[in-house]
Amino acid sequence: MALPIKGEPACSLKLDPMNGHLSLVTAYESPEPDVVKLKNVTCRVISADSGSLAEITVRVEDSLLGSYGLLATIADELQLSRLPLAAAVSVAVNRHRNVFASRSTLTTEKEVGLLGELLFLEFLIHTIGAGPAVTSWQGPISEEHDFTFDSVHIEVKTTSGERRKHLLHGLEQLVPLRGVPLSLLSIQLTRTSPEGGRTLPQTIANLRKITFGHQVTVDSLLERLGWHQDDADLYSTPWTFRSQPRAYAVTGNFPAMTPDLVRPVVPNFGLLSEVSYKVDLTDLEYDSLPDPLGGFVQPNDR
Structure with missing residues (x-):
């Protein structure tokens, strides 16, 4: 016609x-x-x-x-x-x-990384309230750790692997800020059945519901992390915890690469850029988090 x-x-x-x-x-x-x-x-x-x-x-x-x-x-x-x-x-x-424009999703690595942060945020909302929890979430804001509290800063790392192998981006990521202790929160997720877990969109929908008046802030932070509500139907994988999360204090025995450690051994240190490295924390002794955050992680009974 x-x-x-x-x-x-x-x-x-x-x-x-x-x-x-x-x-x-x-x-x-x-x-x-x-x-x-x-x-x-x-x-x-x-x-x-x-x-x-x-x-x-x-x-x-x-x-x-x-x-x-x-x-x-x-x-x-x-x-x-x-x-x-x-x-x-x-x-x-x-x-x-x-x-x-073709629609695209976050990579699986970024999907599980975002989901790990949101699961911890969800725990915080139920534990300390929506306002303080959302305020503590700094992940999408540059030059800050993922979650900041007066007593501790937390960098969240999530993997879908069987071992706690995590990718660190840059030499500054595990540098404590303003003299506040820093912990790395290690989360392991695994694919499961729809009855046994939740998808990323389901988790976000629940968060938006329980954050009440702070929903606008959460939506803004999600957008900075690459989440687009129009693409929600593309995320169909249900996830659940593979193991109980663990916390690792970033102290002298933690395998972190920082400017203070690398500068003395690398010639022309100032020419380095975009440094990334992996750490395997599976067999490293883990620590606790201060209350009331400690309920999210496996307790250390030592």
Whole structure:
């Protein structure tokens, strides 16, 4: 089915419901529109009695209105703004780019990392209240540890592996701040059945419900960490604790790389950048956290 669009140059919309395509057909002119990098848009030249025609086709998928809007904008730019074909397509694509942007999820590493922080935040809300808990969460804010309290700062590290192997980013991550003791909170998660655990979106939904008036702050922090509510359906994996979390005091016997330790042994230390390293804490003696935080971790009975 072809529907003419009144105006000059002549344009028509072609509907192909069987294949889920919507096309704009108009007179071809060089240079050809550059759509090669667009996932759902193609352009081809077809021959007609009146000369060469350009057929710009959009694979509709779940966005009929967005697809129609793109082609209608191209027609407007051709007929009203009198732009050349290639320019009209470029203007329309830039205006409607969000329609064709592919959705993506956090990597599994980042997913479990965020989930670990949220599980600890959830514990804190039930333990010390929503206001103090949300205030203590500093993870998305640069140059701070994940959670800060007067008595201790906490850096949360989460893994889905069988051993407590954690990736540290930078030489500053395990440096205590303002003289406050620092602990690394090691969390192990594992995939499970829907009945045995929760997905990341389910955990976030519960957090938003129990934070009440602090929900706006939580949403802002989640966005900084790469969470987008529109992509919630892409996270379908239920997670649960593989083991009880453990806390490790970052003191003299903790395997941390810090500027004070590395600077004396690395020539031209100031030229180092983007240092990352892994630590395996599985067999390291663990510690406790001060009350009331200690209820989240495995107690040390020594």
